[in-house]
Ligand code: BG6
């Protein structure tokens with residue numbers, strides 16, 4: 482029986498996936514890696530340092546930077562990202578998400594956050610959504626990032642549920658893989674996602690009724 486939902490944040494709750502892309506694009510320019518849609522997609526759901534490694538590797542620069550230089554690049558990216566995040570208000574919650582959260586709450590579903598972002602608590606606060614979440618996984622505590630199932634297993638634990646009682650919601654391929662590996666129901670936002678149990682073109686189409694219909 483479905484009793485809870487674990488949400489990804491960037492690209493599901495707010496359009497911050499676009500902000501991450503913008504800020505990483507600047508880093509790519511700086512290190513001389515060509516920015517492509519494929520690279521942008523591969524970064525979704527991936528931790529800050531792993532994203533930097535992917536950008537360096539895509540341009541063949543993986544051995545050109547010291548650890549200290551890499552940390553400086555990641556910090557610069559985060560500072561640029563935070564400038565974009567600072568502009569977020571509740572008006573930036575993606576279509577349908579607020580209603581969906583209200584519906585889940587009214588029906589007593591447990592709600593957790595399974596975001597790889599260290600900035601997630603700050604973003605939830607700016608969107609005024611913090612109170613909906615009974616469990617928020619701290620990505621700093623994880624051994625492995627998405628597509629490893631750890632973050633979704635921890636999300637289920639944080640709301641006192643077993644994986645098969647939880648549905649995970651993701652806009653990233655690495656995230657769908659993590660949900661599936663955790664043994665949870667995978668809900669994908671975006672038509673191009675592979676292996677999602679249920680898929681919606683965008684957040685406005687995701688309702689509890691539509692999910693139940695497709696589970697039946
Ligand atoms: C994920 C995003 O949610 O968080 C990634 O999809 C991002 O793009 C990752 O790299 C880590 O985010 P942050 O805010 O800790 O750098």
Ligand code: MG
Pocket residue numbers: 489490491492493498525526651652653656
């Ligand atoms: Mg995402």
